Amino acid sequence: MRIIDRIISDRGSKYAVSGAPCRSAQEAAALLVRLKQGKRFARATHNSWGLICQDGPIKNDDGESGAGMVILRMLDREGLRDHLIVVTRWYGGKQLGGDRFRHVQEAVRIYLESLAKDS
Structure with missing residues (x-):
């Protein structure tokens, strides 16, 4: 599983993005268990x-x-199929409002760029 940690910080909240090839909900559940082992x-x-x-x-x-x-x-x-993307947030104590969606988008964008660099 590819993990890109500490990519965004805003008002105390911290973000990471992770992902891996995945073909089903069952595989997604197993990948999430693996991620949360950390x-x-x-x-x-x-x-x-x-x-x-x-x-x-x-x-x-x-x-x-x-x-x-x-x-x-x-x-x-992006036309990306059979690939799980997980955006992780550690809440920092302050509401982010609509900015949280911008941060999710940016996290996914960072992940997609890292995939493109490796291909």
Whole structure:
């Protein structure tokens, strides 16, 4: 699993983005378990994710309402299928309002750029 940590910081909240090839909701669940084996990710406030696979689009906001849909839209726009992307947030004590969506988008963008560099 590719993990890019400490990529965004805003008003105390910190973000990371992770991802891996993934073909189903069951594989996504297993990858999330693996990610959360790291204590830092297990203690995160939100691990929001999206995946477009043969079964269709699958997402989980993990309490960060709307974050999964933002991830799905970006995956669809890029045409990236069978690849899980997880955006992790550690809440910093202050509400971010709509900026949280901008941060999710930026995190996914950073991940997609890292994939492009490696291909």
